[in-house]
Amino acid sequence: xxxPLQERTPAPHGNQAALLAALRALLPREALxxxxxxxxxxxxxxxxxxxxxxxxxxxPENIEQVRQILRACREHGVPVVTRGAGTGLSGGALxxxxxxxxxxxxxxxILEIDPVNRTATVExxxxxxxxxxxxxxxxxxxxxxxxxxxxxxxxxxxxxNAGGVHCLKYGLTVHNVVGLKFLTVDGxxxxxxxxxxxxxxxxxxxxxxxxxxxxxVIVEVTVKLLPKPERAQVVLAAFDSVEKAGDxxxxxxxxxxxxxxxxxxxxxAIRAAEDYVKVGYPVEAAAILLCELDGTDVEVSDGIxxxxxxxxxxxxxxxxTAKDEAERLRMWAGRKSAFPAVGRLAPDYYCxxxxxxxxxxxxxxRRIGELSxxxxxxxxxxxxxxxxNLHPLILYDANKPGDxxxxxxxxxxxxxxxxxxGGTITGEHGVGMEKINQMCVQFAxxxxxxxxxxxxxxxxxxxxxxxxxxxxxxxxAEFGRMHVHGGKLPFPDLERF
Amino acid sequence: MTRDADIGxxxxxxxxxxxxxxxxxxxxxxxxxxxxxxQINGQALDVGKHRGILAHEPTELVITARAGxxxxxxxxxxxxxxxxxxxxxxxxxxxxxxxxTIACGFSGPRRPWSGSARDFVLGAKILNxxxxxxxxxxxxxxxxxxxxxxxxxxGALGTLGVLLDISLKVLPRPEAEQTLAFALPPxxxxxxxxEWSRQPLPLSxxxxxxxxxxxxxxxxxxxxxxxxxxxxxxxxxxxxELWRELNEQQRQFFEGRQPLWRLSVPPATPHMxxxxxxxxxWGGAQRWLKTDAPATDIQRAAETAGGHATxxxxxxxxxxxxxxxxxxxxxxxxxxxxSFDPAGILNPxxxxxxx
Ligand SMILES: Cc1cc2nc3c(=O)[nH]c(=O)nc-3n(C[C@H](O)[C@H](O)[C@H](O)COP(=O)(O)OP(=O)(O)OC[C@H]3O[C@@H](n4cnc5c(N)ncnc54)[C@H](O)[C@@H]3O)c2cc1C
Numbered sequence: 001x002x003x004p005l006q007e008r009t010p011a012p013h014g015n016q017a018a019l020l021a022a023l024r025a026l027l028p029r030e031a032l033x034x035x036x037x038x039x040x041x042x043x044x045x046x047x048x049x050x051x052x053x054x055x056x057x058x059x060p061e062n063i064e065q066v067r068q069i070l071r072a073c074r075e076h077g078v079p080v081v082t083r084g085a086g087t088g089l090s091g092g093a094l095x096x097x098x099x100x101x102x103x104x105x106x107x108x109x110i111l112e113i114d115p116v117n118r119t120a121t122v123e124x125x126x127x128x129x130x131x132x133x134x135x136x137x138x139x140x141x142x143x144x145x146x147x148x149x150x151x152x153x154x155x156x157x158x159x160x161n162a163g164g165v166h167c168l169k170y171g172l173t174v175h176n177v178v179g180l181k182f183l184t185v186d187g188x189x190x191x192x193x194x195x196x197x198x199x200x201x202x203x204x205x206x207x208x209x210x211x212x213x214x215x216x217v218i219v220e221v222t223v224k225l226l227p228k229p230e231r232a233q234v235v236l237a238a239f240d241s242v243e244k245a246g247d248x249x250x251x252x253x254x255x256x257x258x259x260x261x262x263x264x265x266x267x268x269a270i271r272a273a274e275d276y277v278k279v280g281y282p283v284e285a286a287a288i289l290l291c292e293l294d295g296t297d298v299e300v301s302d303g304i305x306x307x308x309x310x311x312x313x314x315x316x317x318x319x320x321t322a323k324d325e326a327e328r329l330r331m332w333a334g335r336k337s338a339f340p341a342v343g344r345l346a347p348d349y350y351c352x353x354x355x356x357x358x359x360x361x362x363x364x365x366r367r368i369g370e371l372s373x374x375x376x377x378x379x380x381x382x383x384x385x386x387x388x389n390l391h392p393l394i395l396y397d398a399n400k401p402g403d404x405x406x407x408x409x410x411x412x413x414x415x416x417x418x419x420x421x422g423g424t425i426t427g428e429h430g431v432g433m434e435k436i437n438q439m440c441v442q443f444a445x446x447x448x449x450x451x452x453x454x455x456x457x458x459x460x461x462x463x464x465x466x467x468x469x470x471x472x473x474x475x476x477a478e479f480g481r482m483h484v485h486g487g488k489l490p491f492p493d494l495e496r497f
Numbered sequence: 498m499t500r501d502a503d504i505g506x507x508x509x510x511x512x513x514x515x516x517x518x519x520x521x522x523x524x525x526x527x528x529x530x531x532x533x534x535x536q537i538n539g540q541a542l543d544v545g546k547h548r549g550i551l552a553h554e555p556t557e558l559v560i561t562a563r564a565g566x567x568x569x570x571x572x573x574x575x576x577x578x579x580x581x582x583x584x585x586x587x588x589x590x591x592x593x594x595x596x597x598t599i600a601c602g603f604s605g606p607r608r609p610w611s612g613s614a615r616d617f618v619l620g621a622k623i624l625n626x627x628x629x630x631x632x633x634x635x636x637x638x639x640x641x642x643x644x645x646x647x648x649x650x651x652g653a654l655g656t657l658g659v660l661l662d663i664s665l666k667v668l669p670r671p672e673a674e675q676t677l678a679f680a681l682p683p684x685x686x687x688x689x690x691x692e693w694s695r696q697p698l699p700l701s702x703x704x705x706x707x708x709x710x711x712x713x714x715x716x717x718x719x720x721x722x723x724x725x726x727x728x729x730x731x732x733x734x735x736x737x738e739l740w741r742e743l744n745e746q747q748r749q750f751f752e753g754r755q756p757l758w759r760l761s762v763p764p765a766t767p768h769m770x771x772x773x774x775x776x777x778x779w780g781g782a783q784r785w786l787k788t789d790a791p792a793t794d795i796q797r798a799a800e801t802a803g804g805h806a807t808x809x810x811x812x813x814x815x816x817x818x819x820x821x822x823x824x825x826x827x828x829x830x831x832x833x834x835x836s837f838d839p840a841g842i843l844n845p846x847x848x849x850x851x852x
Contacts (some may be wrong), residue, residue: 102644116691116765139695161641172639174648175616188825194802196764197608197782200820201830201849202657203615205649210641227697256669296697299720355637358559387638388557418631427639435642444644446629450837451643457832470643 016055019076023058023100026068028091033057043095044102045086046148048351049404050433054081054095059104063219067187070217073100074185079466084124084156087148089351090432092160092212092468107219110134117195119178121222124155128162131223140225143170146428147336155218161210163428165335168386169294170226172428174209179222182208182215185459194222200310212430213465229294232260233304234328237316238285242266242467245287246361248314249385252291255310257303260294262386263335266365269342269380269393273334276341281334282318288405289316290335293326338382340395346378346395350407354418356425358388359396367417374473375410377403389427390418390450395437416441431469439469440476448473501549503563505622505630505661512659513628516840524655524844526565530601530732534654534847536814544596544659550574551662551731552636559619559669563598564660575667580852583611583668587744596660602652606702606713609694609780617666623650623658626780636664645832655844656852657837667804671715674701676736677728679710683768683777686710690780691765698724702740703776706748726839743778746766750776750787756812758795760784762804771798785809796820805814819849 023032033039034056042456044051053079060066073080079099086093095101095120108125115138120131128149132141145164146152150374152162158180163172170176193199198215208215230414239245245264264274266287274281281288282413289311304321310321322328334341343349356364372379378395392414396407415425415438425431439448451470455462473481515522523539525531548565555578568588568649576583585605586598599621604613620634623646634640634647650658665708680687686705693700693712699720702713713736714724718814727731733739742748751757764781773788786795792808800805812818822830827849834841834852846852 038797058633114763115695118695119763148814159644161640171612171616175612184825184829190826190829191827192822194803197764197779198602198613198652198759198761200805200807201822201826203602203651203835204826206615206645206651209797210645215644227695230697254556254667255557256672258668285847295716296699296720296723298723299699299717302717316522334646355635355639357554357559357637359554359557382638389639414564422635423637424635424640424642426642427637429643430641431643439642444631446627447631447643450625450629450631450646452835453836454644454646457836458827 005409012218012285012464015076015078019072019078019100020056022072022076024067026072027058027060027065031059031061031065033059035233035256041044042083042086042095042103045083045091047089047091047350047432048093049095049398052095052097054101055098057101059103061105063107063183063189066102066104066217066219066385067100067183067189069100070183071187074187074461074463077461079463080463081465082159082217083154084159085127085151087152088160088286088432089353089429090158090426090434092430092432092460092465094433096466102217104153111220113138114195115140119195119222120225121179122154123222123406124218124471125153128152128154128157139228141228142176142223143226144173144176150364154221157219158209158221159211159213160430161428163384163389165263165332165384167384167400168262169258174206175204175487176224177209177221178224180205180208181217181220183217183219183465184215189219190216190333192362204352210430212432212469214455214469218463229260231295231300232292232294232328233300234261234290234292234322234331234333235304235307235311236320237291238318239287239289239315240285240317242365243362244315245289246358246385248289248316249358250312251310252312253386257293259291259359259386259482260291261290261415263290264288264383264385265335265338266381268378269382270336272341272345272380273338276344277333279330279334285317290331316360335382342393345380347397347399348395350396350411351429352392352394352411352413352414353389353426354423354477355387355389356418356421356441358385358424360421364390364421368414371413373412376409377407382386384427387427412438418432433468436469436471437479438469440479441493444474445476448476499546499795500680502546503549504547508542508544508547508659508661509624509628511623512626512842515540515842516626516628519840520842521845522842524600524659526594527567527590527599529588529593530597532810533601533743537844537846539845542659545594547661551808553578554801557636558667559569559664561636561664562596563662563663566595567596568593568598576670579670580667581670582615582665584608584614585611585744587746589745595663599651599660599663600653600655606704606740606778607708609782610701611668614726615648617652618647618663619666620664621647621650621660623660625658626840630661634664638666641765650826653845654847656834656848657843665692671701672687673720673721674713674735674736675721675725676739677712677714677725677730678733679730680708681705681710682708683775686767687765687777687781693728694764694780698727700780703780706743706750711739712817721823726837737825750774750785753787754811755789756808757810758786759807760786760795761797762799762802763850766804768801769798769802771795773813788849792816817849822849
């Protein structure tokens with residue numbers, strides 16, 4: 001977000017010219033894009049408010065080429081930004097103006113589906129959904145299902161620790177990856193795990209997951225596959241207040257259910273989705289909950305009966321159970337298309353990604369409403385209610401002077417609100433370029449320093465995705481907002497300026 | 498009962514002094530896992546007094562406690578709300594603490610289906626080797642702000658930081674559980690466990706002990722009846738006891754002074770041809786071996802199968818006990834250690850020599 005970044009087209013300095021010559025010798029001609037026109041499609045990821053052209057784009061076809069590119073970049077001190085499918089929503093794959101944009105889209109082979117050990121081994125450019133499609137003939141699937149699953153790559157999923165609507169029960173990417181191969185900035189290939197359930201030494205599988213391309217370039221991923229549940233069934237409940245819907249979520253969890261999915265949408269999001277996909281959502285409701293149960297046939301039948309009763313007891317004005325698979329998919333289609341649906345309401349929208357303890361939902365939504373009015377920008381909310389991950393969608397018009405700045409300001413306030421109630425600035429989309437200032441609010445100086453030290457253990461010269469995810473202390477000083485812990489400022493009795 | 502106390506600043510002082518003087522510290526909770534990892538010397542850093550549950554909010558599915566809190570206290574508090582630690586950690590003694598459990602990263606029979614200790618860690622407050630108190634992660638289910646340092650602590654055996662407070666995701670206890678027994682030799686048991694794991698069955702444990710395959714199913718009563726009808730087998734009377742004894746290594750198999758190895762392998766790995774006695778857990782993915790066979794043979798066999806081997810108990814604890822790491826990975830481990838503990842004072846050598 002933000003003050004749209006100045007697009008600089010720097011004269012290639014010595015390093016870059018030398019690098020280009022080196023890469024030309026290593027790669028086939030079509031694997032390097034240098035002209036402005038060719039580089040244009042890579043100027044941004046899913047956060048299109050941030051754009052800039054990379055120095056050049058490299059499109060390697062195999063691990064050996066990736067290794068050579070890394071070695072050359074390291075040698076010439078040129079930054080490398082890895083890109084999967086470019087669907088990221090935090091500017092993580094935003095190019096470096098003097099760097100190489102390393103696109104892994106050609107490393108897209110499914111290497112092995114092992115139905116007996118229940119794993120899939122794939123190259124990083126393979127699309128998330130393609131894994132489940134390849135596993136389907138064996139009755140297996142890959143559980144994490146980000147809404148972007150038809151497009152996003154598994155490498156990007158690992159780099160962001162992506163989630164989906166089923167992660168309360170089946171976990172995030174980190175819970176479903178058993179093996180990785182990555183290249184260090186020096187071009188060394190490191191293998192972590194495989195088809196066993198754990199690895200020796202430090203848990204680098206966990207550390208690499210969510211590392212936003214700053215610790216290494218992931219070149220192979222082995223994921224767990226799960227048996228497709230015998231049956232899945234979804235219930236849609238409408239409420240006349242957001243608080244009641246929030247309380248119903250708490251009651252469902254407290255009663256011992258872990259639903260396969262538990263999602264909430266507020267009225268603006270319901271209306272937008274209904275307008276867009278016409279799935280029969282109750283457009284008068286203040287909020288709806290979608291609660292999916294999966295498991296064996298009998299288990300699901302029993303569960304649905306109990307969940308319906310709980311929802312009605314919590315004051316749901318309407319409770320609908322999908323009659324058949326087609327209706328179940330329709331109910332989800334509304335939720336899964338919420339982003340593009342909301343996107344039709346205004347020329348631009350900006351998707352936030354805070355997580356909060358669920359008990360603060362009503363307060364947070366009320367505060368978001370107030371902030372929305374203060375800033376004069378409408379906000380629609382979709383919510384992974386089961387795990388407290390909130391996606392407020394701010395509607396704005398990038399062509400209206402001042403709109404983008406106000407959107408950025410509002411977004412920042414919302415994230416800080418999440419931290420204030422004990423949550424976090426990002427649940428699944430990553431920090432990238434977008435939330436880098438809010439990192440100064442969530443973390444103290446010593447913590448940021450530890451992050452930098454950790455990063456330097458992998459990449460001492462900040463070659464990999466520099467300037468993302470972890471702000472420098474100088475940047476935080478400039479941003480001027482303070483780390484808040486547990487709602488308290490450090491040294492609360494000192495006077496503030 | 499010992500009182501709850503926050504001795505974070507005291508621990509911080511000790512770490513700072515140790516860093517300044519270069520004194521090695523031996524971090525200790527309840528001492529139940531002294532057998533694990535390499536033998537080390539050092540001044541004791543007793544985390545056991547840093548104890549107490551800080552927050553447990555059943556509807557948020559999160560518990561936060563100080564590292565010295567007895568594991569039993571946590572499990573009791575959860576049980577009162579009909580919840581559990583779904584990674585089913587073994588305690589290895591009544592004085593086991595939360596910190597030791599997480600530092601070792603042990604998980605029980607439910608692990609292949611529910612996830613491991615690190616899967617349930619949401620956040621941690623730690624002391625690094627500079628004696629700085631740092632917080633990573635949080636008390637919420639999803640959090641990708643910054644590198645995942647809290648999960649990195651799991652299984653690091655205290656070599657990267659002293660765990661102070663830990664937040665864990667918790668889950669509701671299953672409505673009912675049932676254990677079934679099948680008389681099968683190991684190779685057929687391995688095949689059966691993997692075949693059933695491919696099907697949508699409510700499995701929550703699968704182990705082969707002696708000549709019997711034990712399967713545990715968990716869930717609503719109706720689901721268990723349906724699963725039983727599909728699986729067959731003989732119901733086991735005291736299933737809970739069986740799994741607890743297995744997890745706590747109290748079965749006869751674990752007796753005696755012969756070295757105990759843990760092999761972590763792809764679950765469908767055929768029965769392995771190493772000399773000794775075997776016990777297979779985790780649906781085939783975790784294999785216990787009592788043997789005097791040379792370490793290199795065991796490590797090679799585990800590696801060939803696509804896994805790794807740990808000398809879990811006994812044997813030479815001055816030598817390496819964890820699987821050897823290839824050169825670039827070992828170097829990365831050393832640099833990572835450096836980044837948290839440049840003076841090398843936190844449990845030096847417990848995990849690998851030089852870390
Ligand atoms: C409509 C829409 C819906 C979405 N819904 C969800 C959702 O439900 N849940 C969710 O979690 N996200 C969602 N996202 C965000 C996005 O799809 C995910 O973050 C996804 O994981 C990004 O994958 P990608 O391949 O597009 O990565 P990119 O955007 O190309 O890259 C993302 C980051 O990963 C790094 N990276 C990529 N590949 C590698 C690699 N091989 N090695 C090292 N680093 C790498 C990049 O440098 C960058 O920092 C959504 C996005 C859109 C547009």
